[in-house]
């Protein structure tokens with residue numbers, strides 16, 4: 001039993017909740033416990049939505065840069081640079097606002113099945129310790145979650161206890177779950193605000209001591225253009241010209257730790273299914289991602305997550321498996337190593353072998369990769385155990401390593417949890433035998 005002191009020494013903050021060392025039961029005893037499930041809803045037929053995405057991948061992208069943006073750039077950075085920036089995007093046949101392929105034009109975002117206007121509400125008494133179990137269960141949406149006025153202490157991720165880390169905000173994608181503790185000290189209402197990564201809409205609810213009270217709902221943050229940090233300079237792209245983007249001074253976090261990894265692209269990556277390849281990936285885990293950098297709030301990153309108890313298997317990888325997340329935005333094809341599911345053959349793991357897996361993102365979108373049946377133990381860039389996950393979000397141009405012990409026999413799915421990416425082919429079968 002206990003170890004409140006242990007926790008205090010680790011977190012260096014006052015913890016009101018009772019922390020126990022569980023035999024089987026929960027480590028955290030909260031006064032209240034709410035599930036907060038986030039989702040996206042459309043009345044349209046999903047296959048019609050998919051057909052439109054196939055026809056024109058930016059059909060639903062309402063944040064396309066306008067002539068006004070261009071003139072603003074021209075006055076901010078000079079005409080030549082603005083032209084060059086515009087030219088780069090045109091030549092790349094990509095849109096800098098391709099943050100999410102579906103938006104509020106298609107979806108209504110729900111909290112526990114309730115629209116923002118419906119305002120899902122959880123009650124509390126001042127001073128209570130409340131556990132919020134956030135589940136990201138949209139089909140195609142990343143949510144950025146915060147509760148203005150309250151700090152959130154993340155205590156569990158994908159059902160695995162982590163060393164508590166206190167933040168203002170976290171991002172999560174379909175399949176990921178984050179449990180946080182909040183301790184409201186005042187008799188006032190708080191808004192649980194979950195804006196989408198694409199910044200077109202939000203899910204929202206209220207924590208309140210009293211049903212009469214509501215809190216202000218924040219404005220949605222402005223959408224940010226993808227930057228160098230999301231693409232990393234030397235990536236291979238036919239005709240891509242990064243001048244004009246190189247000195248914009250924004251969002252360069254992670255640039256100063258350019259890894260010197262040797263990147264091999266599979267032969268199958270050189271085909272019509274792939275429109276971009278990253279040769280200088282970033283391996284750091286401390287980037288909160290597009291739209292969350294330098295926003296004045298403490299935003300959780302994977303570097304902050306440390307699963308309590310360490311890895312389930314002390315072995316290092318006996319062999320290495322490298323898999324690239326690939327796509328062609330224009331054609332709306334999504335694949336692994338340039339092969340859509342229909343063209344691929346299963347990946348084989350020997351029963352009980354320990355494999356070091358590398359996921360390398362050659363696209364400009366974040367993909368929540370879910371390996372069924374087996375745990376993925378994420379490693380820091382230095383190779384130390386970081387956190388145990390079932391779903392791993394891999395950011396644009398990011399390369400993440402993790403260890404897998406193939407301890408469950410059978411056929412398993414491994415796929416991007418964005419529904420339309422999965423359906424388009426970002427899916428592999430894994431066979432453990």
Ligand SMILES: [Cu+2]
Nearest residue numbers: 367416418421
């Ligand atoms: Cu994806």
